[in-house]
Amino acid sequence: MRIIKLDAIDSTNTYLKKLSVAGNAEDGLAVVAKFQTNGRGQMGTVWSSQEAKNLTFSVFKDVSFVEVSQHFYISMAVSLAVHEALNSLGLTDVKVKWPNDILSDNKKIAGILIENVIKLNVISGSVIGIGLNVNQTDFNDLPSASSLLLLSGHVHNLEEVLNTVLKQIEIHFNYLQNRQFKLLKSKYESHLFRKNKPSTFKNAEGSLFAGYIVGVSDIGQLLVRVEDNIIKSFDFKEVTLMY
């Protein structure tokens, strides 16, 4: 698999999207940068990462076999790939906070930004951006962030971590290509942060309510059991888990 290594770029996602639009991205192509000047997070947020301490990279996957209605399975496959990679690097207690934040010891260690290219109702390609905190130790303005070094107690080799994640991405996209949807969903749900635990949520109007996460729907909504045993489903913008 080809890996393009850059010293600095605005955003590896933006760079790889341009390559794919120009027809220059093959399945599995990865772009990794030591530093991003305009790292992007979910919902228009900024992703900051200290230079050469962490992994900021994007991978192009041909997902033409995935229907638009199944797009959340791409997200599940990527979350599980990062989860398994961190497990194999020795981290325990790794959880997936819906939809695709990766936590360990209740702190965020990796974020995922997936940008799909949709043509004629099929997702032709997916640009999968991953920011994984590896050897950074100070997160002054982000008290709920952590890194592999802080959690494992030792420095990690960035290339080794990158190869571990890329290998897991291939494994989990094979599940996807082989239409092992049930397997992906049950694995994803088994690692869901605060599943079956009493939790507090904030809705889009800002009101708090109590409930239990019970799983996710096929289209990626969060399923929450609220009072009177009613199961409610929420889209990404409709609910925030308070923790």
Ligand code: BTN
């Ligand atoms: C999030 O949790 O908000 C998602 C963060 C995703 C960050 C990665 S870093 C590599 C890739 N390039 C970007 O600009 N963003 C993603």
